[in-house]
Amino acid sequence: MSAKYVWLAELLKNLIEEQSGSIFKLPTEAVLCKKYGVSRQTVRKALSVLEEGHLIEKRQGSGSYTTGLSDRAEKNTAAILMYSDTEYIYPGLLTDIRNTLQKQGFSSTVYVTGNQVSKEREVLEYLLAHPVRGIISEGCKTAFPTPNRDLYQRLLEKGVSVLFLGGNYTNLPDFPFIKDDNYEGGYFLGKYLVSLRHKKIAGIFKSDDIQGPERCYGFLSALRDESVTFQEENICYFDTAKLSALQEKHDTSFLSDFITRQLGESTAVICHNDEIAYWLIKEFIYKNLRVPEDISVVCFGSSYLNELSPVSITSLSHSRHETGTAAAEALVTLMKGVYVPARKIPWKFHKRQSSCACR
Amino acid sequence: MSAKYVWLAELLKNLIEEQSGSIFKLPTEAVLCKKYGVSRQTVRKALSVLEEGHLIEKRQGSGSYTTGLSDRAEKNTAAILMYSDTEYIYPGLLTDIRNTLQKQGFSSTVYVTGNQVSKEREVLEYLLAHPVRGIISEGCKTAFPTPNRDLYQRLLEKGVSVLFLGGNYTNLPDFPFIKDDNYEGGYFLGKYLVSLRHKKIAGIFKSDDIQGPERCYGFLSALRDESVTFQEENICYFDTAKLSALQEKHDTSFLSDFITRQLGESTAVICHNDEIAYWLIKEFIYKNLRVPEDISVVCFGSSYLNELSPVSITSLSHSRHETGTAAAEALVTLMKGVYVPARKIPWKFHKRQSSCACR
Numbered sequence: 001m002s003a004k005y006v007w008l009a010e011l012l013k014n015l016i017e018e019q020s021g022s023i024f025k026l027p028t029e030a031v032l033c034k035k036y037g038v039s040r041q042t043v044r045k046a047l048s049v050l051e052e053g054h055l056i057e058k059r060q061g062s063g064s065y066t067t068g069l070s071d072r073a074e075k076n077t078a079a080i081l082m083y084s085d086t087e088y089i090y091p092g093l094l095t096d097i098r099n100t101l102q103k104q105g106f107s108s109t110v111y112v113t114g115n116q117v118s119k120e121r122e123v124l125e126y127l128l129a130h131p132v133r134g135i136i137s138e139g140c141k142t143a144f145p146t147p148n149r150d151l152y153q154r155l156l157e158k159g160v161s162v163l164f165l166g167g168n169y170t171n172l173p174d175f176p177f178i179k180d181d182n183y184e185g186g187y188f189l190g191k192y193l194v195s196l197r198h199k200k201i202a203g204i205f206k207s208d209d210i211q212g213p214e215r216c217y218g219f220l221s222a223l224r225d226e227s228v229t230f231q232e233e234n235i236c237y238f239d240t241a242k243l244s245a246l247q248e249k250h251d252t253s254f255l256s257d258f259i260t261r262q263l264g265e266s267t268a269v270i271c272h273n274d275e276i277a278y279w280l281i282k283e284f285i286y287k288n289l290r291v292p293e294d295i296s297v298v299c300f301g302s303s304y305l306n307e308l309s310p311v312s313i314t315s316l317s318h319s320r321h322e323t324g325t326a327a328a329e330a331l332v333t334l335m336k337g338v339y340v341p342a343r344k345i346p347w348k349f350h351k352r353q354s355s356c357a358c359r
Numbered sequence: 360m361s362a363k364y365v366w367l368a369e370l371l372k373n374l375i376e377e378q379s380g381s382i383f384k385l386p387t388e389a390v391l392c393k394k395y396g397v398s399r400q401t402v403r404k405a406l407s408v409l410e411e412g413h414l415i416e417k418r419q420g421s422g423s424y425t426t427g428l429s430d431r432a433e434k435n436t437a438a439i440l441m442y443s444d445t446e447y448i449y450p451g452l453l454t455d456i457r458n459t460l461q462k463q464g465f466s467s468t469v470y471v472t473g474n475q476v477s478k479e480r481e482v483l484e485y486l487l488a489h490p491v492r493g494i495i496s497e498g499c500k501t502a503f504p505t506p507n508r509d510l511y512q513r514l515l516e517k518g519v520s521v522l523f524l525g526g527n528y529t530n531l532p533d534f535p536f537i538k539d540d541n542y543e544g545g546y547f548l549g550k551y552l553v554s555l556r557h558k559k560i561a562g563i564f565k566s567d568d569i570q571g572p573e574r575c576y577g578f579l580s581a582l583r584d585e586s587v588t589f590q591e592e593n594i595c596y597f598d599t600a601k602l603s604a605l606q607e608k609h610d611t612s613f614l615s616d617f618i619t620r621q622l623g624e625s626t627a628v629i630c631h632n633d634e635i636a637y638w639l640i641k642e643f644i645y646k647n648l649r650v651p652e653d654i655s656v657v658c659f660g661s662s663y664l665n666e667l668s669p670v671s672i673t674s675l676s677h678s679r680h681e682t683g684t685a686a687a688e689a690l691v692t693l694m695k696g697v698y699v700p701a702r703k704i705p706w707k708f709h710k711r712q713s714s715c716a717c718r
Contacts, residue, residue: 118589230477
């Protein structure tokens with residue numbers, strides 16, 4: 001008797017394995033009894049084994065469905081490619097992604113890229129040799145077409161699910177992504193500052209990630225629609241090298257240069273994120289400029305840095321855990337063979353101390 | 360008698376004018392005689408008037424066709440939006456465009472943008488109020504989506520033909536353009552240097568025009584296909600502000616910084632154009648580095664600066680007058696209501712003194 005249900009459980013496991021992670025309904029108990037010439041008790045015990053192994057789940061009134069997980073633990077793994085695992089928003093974001101994956105039965109490994117295309121290439125080559133079920137990638141220097149296009153496509157052909165998070169590449173247009181609604185965010189912040197009667201508004205954006213150009217485009221479009229002349233010389237772009245110097249050595253020279261050379265008579269600044277806003281406000285204070293009395297500061301995103309800021313920063317943000325959870329859930333869906341559309345996460349606006357009406 | 364042919368000529372002029380510049384065949388002389396109840400001599404004299412005014416042209420064995428020109432001189436005008444009318448390749452390029460337009464009966468006005476989106480906006484607003492038949496625009500900061508999308512679209516709706524030259528905007532994908540084959544050029548130069556056994560190759564590209572990312576993408580793709588590890592930290596991006604400082608004040612500090620901080624152990628450099636290559640070679644000589652013995656230099660494009668260089672520069676280039684002539688001819692075609700496909704002008708390679716095999 002025991003041999004029979006173990007045999008049936010193994011047989012069903014193999015059938016599920018062959019479907020490589022997709023979700024489908026198992027035949028009814030009656031059909032299984034008939035097909036394999038076993039008793040209903042044997043079928044039930046075999047299904048229990050599968051259920052305990054998280055390979056199937058019972059749905060009330062509908063029967064048993066596969067979960068998309070494999071019986072082999074090494075197949076229930078995902079890779080996460082991120083700029084950092086220690087800086088800024090990354091520890092929290094990674095925790096949200098990994099917890100959500102874990103709940104769905106997937107373990108995950110984090111690969112730190114430092115936003116280096118060459119490092120991303122190394123990781124992707126490793127993953128081609130040591131396949132995972134899925135990849136969440138932030139992309140590296142997504143403002144530019146990626147020379148790693150070939151590897152992403154080969155991974156896809158091998159059946160690896162790929163989801164871009166935060167940034168996406170123009171030369172991989174068919175890959176699903178989840179990112180901020182950068183254009184709408186920039187547009188909103190631009191309109192907000194104009195509504196406070198600011199007419200000269202500066203901006204600081206990241207040049208080598210797609211977020212920067214998209215946020216700046218939204219910002220400039222808002223000024224255009226409000227008939228506010230572009231203050232183009234007041235727009236500063238910084239790159240990954242400058243950001244790393246800021247994070248590793250607290251080197252704020254590009255922010256200091258921005259204030260000296262590009263700020264001009266601006267009465268407000270839009271910052272790429274709250275990390276930039278945090279350091280910029282410190283520079284303003286150091287230079288005896290008052291925020292918001294002399295200059296308003298607004299930004300995209302809100303992290304612990306906002307709480308550390310001497311002046312709390314007016315910002316756009318998402319619900320806590322929203323981005324990481326959404327990304328992990330989307331990857332799990334992809335890994336189960338279901339299409340996931342590209343998605344832009346809308347912003348919530350929080351007025352804080354750092355902005356006021358132009359005097 | 361004289362009154363009659365003058366009357367017929369005026370009538371035909373108005374008919375041609377109503378078709379606003381498109382090319383079509385006139386009815387035969389016999390048909391015109393019958394339709395307007397005049398003698399063949401009257402028809403011939405009227406057609407002569409139109410021909411002298413460049414409104415129609417006779418085609419051997421086929422009859423008379425309109426030329427696409429208007430009887431009103433102010434309607435046969437085109438606008439040209441360029442970064443500069445004095446620097447670098449621009450005087451020559453503008454001369455080629457304007458001469459070609461002139462030969463086809465179109466006068467042209469040049470508007471200098473300094474690659475400023477705000478200046479481009481001013482010009483486009485002026486052109487909406489003072490329409491021309493066509494516009495050749497280099498675009499401003501084409502690496503980014505343009506907030507002037509609205510004005511280009513309104514000009515198009517007003518019947519103004521628009522051709523982008525050199526750069527094109529990602530958020531105006533349906534507008535025709537003529538540009539260099541940037542990707543293939545970068546790919547070729549990358550392969551060329553690898554064939555000379557260079558394994559550590561640096562690059563300098565413009566960040567805010569689409570040419571820069573496209574050329575760099577071709578370069579990195581060649582290294583990838585040759586299994587040469589990216590030397591990503593050796594890639595330098597400069598923007599319009601740095602280029603202006605170079606042109607106006609001969610401020611080469613970003614090139615000096617590049618050599619000190621980013622060149623590393625590279626044995627070759629790919630430059631965005633021969634202007635950058637020219638100044639970089641001067642910096643190398645100043646720093647006692649020999650070109651090509653210590654370091655090879657190659658670039659896109661070849662202008663008078665190549666001739667002024669102490670070491671002649673290995674480069675990609677086009678035939679003399681090719682780009683300007685092609686752009687003007689494409690615009691004339693567009694203004695006559697004929698579709699012009701987007702076109703990438705291929706490069707010719709010229710080995711000169713500045714490159715040699717890696718030792």
